[in-house]
Amino acid sequence: MQNLLDCSLPELEALVVSLGEPKFRAAQLFQWLWQRGAAELSAMTNLSKAFRARLAEAAGIVQPVVAEVRTSSDGTAKFLLSMADGAAVETVLIPEGDHYTQCLSTQAGCPMGCTFCATGGLGFERNLTQSEIAGQVLVTRAWLAEKGDPVALRNIVFMGMGEPLLNTENLYKTLTTMGLDLGLSFATRRLTVSTSGIPGEMIRFGRSGLGLLAVSLHAPTQELREQIMPRAARLLPLAQLIEELKGYPLKPRERLTMEYLLLDGVNDSPALARELVRLLSPLKAKVNLIAYNASEAATYRAPSMERVLAFQKVLRDKNLTATLRKSKGADIRAACGQLAAEGRRQAVTRDR
Numbered sequence: 122m123q124n125l126l127d128c129s130l131p132e133l134e135a136l137v138v139s140l141g142e143p144k145f146r147a148a149q150l151f152q153w154l155w156q157r158g159a160a161e162l163s164a165m166t167n168l169s170k171a172f173r174a175r176l177a178e179a180a181g182i183v184q185p186v187v188a189e190v191r192t193s194s195d196g197t198a199k200f201l202l203s204m205a206d207g208a209a210v211e212t213v214l215i216p217e218g219d220h221y222t223q224c225l226s227t228q229a230g231c232p233m234g235c236t237f238c239a240t241g242g243l244g245f246e247r248n249l250t251q252s253e254i255a256g257q258v259l260v261t262r263a264w265l266a267e268k269g270d271p272v273a274l275r276n277i278v279f280m281g282m283g284e285p286l287l288n289t290e291n292l293y294k295t296l297t298t299m300g301l302d303l304g305l306s307f308a309t310r311r312l313t314v315s316t317s318g319i320p321g322e323m324i325r326f327g328r329s330g331l332g333l334l335a336v337s338l339h340a341p342t343q344e345l346r347e348q349i350m351p352r353a354a355r356l357l358p359l360a361q362l363i364e365e366l367k368g369y370p371l372k373p374r375e376r377l378t379m380e381y382l383l384l385d386g387v388n389d390s391p392a393l394a395r396e397l398v399r400l401l402s403p404l405k406a407k408v409n410l411i412a413y414n415a416s417e418a419a420t421y422r423a424p425s426m427e428r429v430l431a432f433q434k435v436l437r438d439k440n441l442t443a444t445l446r447k448s449k450g451a452d453i454r455a456a457c458g459q460l461a462a463e464g465r466r467q468a469v470t471r472d473r
């Protein structure tokens with residue numbers, strides 16, 4: 122049966138017309154699904170009973186199901202969601218001043234295998250669909266409403282499980298749906314897609330105009346990048362990555378965001394900071410520094426604040442904008458994939 126949450130607006134229009142209704146009925150349906158978060162057709166009271174009955178024979182509404190929520194002392198809330206086929210996916214709500222930013226997953230597992238990431242250790246399961254990606258917002262919005270939390274969900278980052286630019290068909294469809302005023306109504310500047318760098322796909326995404334791009338760099342040399350994120354580094358070597366980004370279409374005041382996760386004693390020396398300045402000099406870019414947060418099973422150590430600030434100072438002294446993002450939710454394992462990995466470990470233990 123067709124999941125209505127997997128339909129684009131034009132697909133909904135085609136569906137309602139095929140059921141003998143005027144095309145504008147799709148806009149009403151779309152509003153119910155995305156603006157009001159209706160989980161049942163019976164809730165859609167401005168649609169006739171006869172139409173709802175015909176619709177129910179052709180389609181239904183399937184949202185992700187919350188399997189577990191963990192809230193952190195800093196206000197971060199991490200959700201483990203279960204999809205219709207049992208795939209376990211995470212999403213995180215991060216409080217930032219007067220609003221929340223939500224981190225969405227685009228794949229169950231991930232094929233990229235970055236060495237610092239728990240999702241990378243899970244391997245790749247499958248791509249997520251629109252209902253499963255944008256559905257993460259429906260679920261957390263309902264959770265906030267139930268708690269009576271008035272804080273707005275303002276920004277979306279596609280930075281959870283998976284490499285978004287390896288799931289472009291669903292990603293582009295989802296971004297289009299999430300941007301429509303009839304639905305979730307997120308402005309393009311509120312939607313940031315984070316990639317480890319897929320050849321050709323970054324430029325294509327830039328041309329789509331569907332959101333902002335952040336690139337996970339994490340190392341200023343090819344050798345070090347191969348050590349930290351081996352698959353991404355081999356798929357698109359650093360020199361080629363920079364070459365591609367030179368052609369990225371930016372609006373006049375826009376800059377590319379380069380994510381740099383600081384790992385103690387690995388990529389956080391002042392010499393590497395200088396190397397990073399040199400590497401990024403041909404680009405209009407800013408750097409988002411993230412201090413690694415070690416979990417008990419971690420391969421890496423967290424850098425001291427002293428080292429983090431020293432790294433940041435080198436960039437700033439060379440007029441490279443470098444913001445420092447605290448890795449939040451350490452006490453609930455907010456780092457990508459840790460909750461799903463834990464769930465899988467428990468399942469394996471149970472099976473044994």
Ligand code: SF4
Nearest residue numbers: 231234235238241283
């Ligand atoms: S960091 Fe992102 S791209 Fe790398 S393994 Fe984790 S989810 Fe995949």
